[in-house]
Amino acid sequence: MILRRCDANYISDVERANTFNSVQTLYFTTGEATNDGKIITLGDSGGPVVSKINGKIVGITTGINGTIRGRGMFLPITSFLGFIHDPKSVKPLPHSLTPNEAKFIADIAVPGKFLTVTKEAYANADEDFQIRSNAIILSETEILTCAHNVHGAPYVYVIVNKLSDNPTKIKVTEDQIEIHEKLSGFAFDVAKITLKEPLEFSENVGSIDLVQEDYKLNDPSEIVSVYGDMTLDGTERTRRFDIKYLNSAICESKLGDRFDANQLMCYTLDESMGTPFTFGGPMVSKKNNKLVGMTIFRFPDKPVIFQPIVPLLDWIRKPRVRCNQRRRI
Known part of the structure; x- marks a missing residue:
């Protein structure tokens, strides 16, 4: 030796x-x-x-x-x-969100079993088993989430004010769910849910503002926040994770054909802070607190895929397509 x-x-x-x-x-x-x-x-x-x-x-x-x-x-x-100079300065885990901090975040509960593949999703009416995912409150009557979370389900539940002691659970049927017409793989993997009755906004329930059309999320120095449920000490908590932009070339090399650099973004999370395990939740700019993206998917040991909001702005704002005009994927 x-x-x-x-x-x-x-x-x-x-x-x-x-x-x-x-x-x-x-x-x-x-x-x-x-x-x-x-x-x-x-x-x-x-x-x-x-x-x-x-x-x-x-x-x-x-x-x-x-x-x-x-x-x-x-x-x-x-x-x-920082650790070398002060061992006590180790970065703490992100704190659990209060109901007020998560006022624009909702849950989607899908009864039965479903596949998280956009063109093969299905569900049955097994109330004893529910798949949970995140969602975003856009207005009193509109909820945004991933298409693969709800696609093919005969009905889902939207859970609002989920961190409070008295969350609201709203049953939503298939005719209230609109899948983005450009859905292709993970690009435009979004769905808009229209509620029949408006939500009652309060201190713990509200909507999030959208970015403008000219917003570009490609600055390596910009920090954004994503939200997800994390199990810590046996308890599931909704937490915030702050992350930075990841170069698209790295995303393509890690994700291959599944990543469309023209339509999607990807980030790698700090694994020491934990990771969000549910998708459909918001990506929020720390500069202006506006919605800039949505968590779409994650493969094991791969960067997380995000859908930018800017390409969705016209679709989000347009009147809802009537049931008999909906495109079936």
């Missing part, structure tokens, strides 16, 4: 996405062939990664997945400076 130095170079985000999983807090590098063709080997974990420019430590060798295809995996030290 001989201690050696290995010089390595940083590889691009796209190549990294093609090679490794979607963890965003890792450096991935190539380097000279040592240790039988590997850069790092068993026992190297915890060692230093040092800049050859200034001799300072810039990372820590990690053994999270060993070495893949002869490439090293290293944690950047800048991600942990």
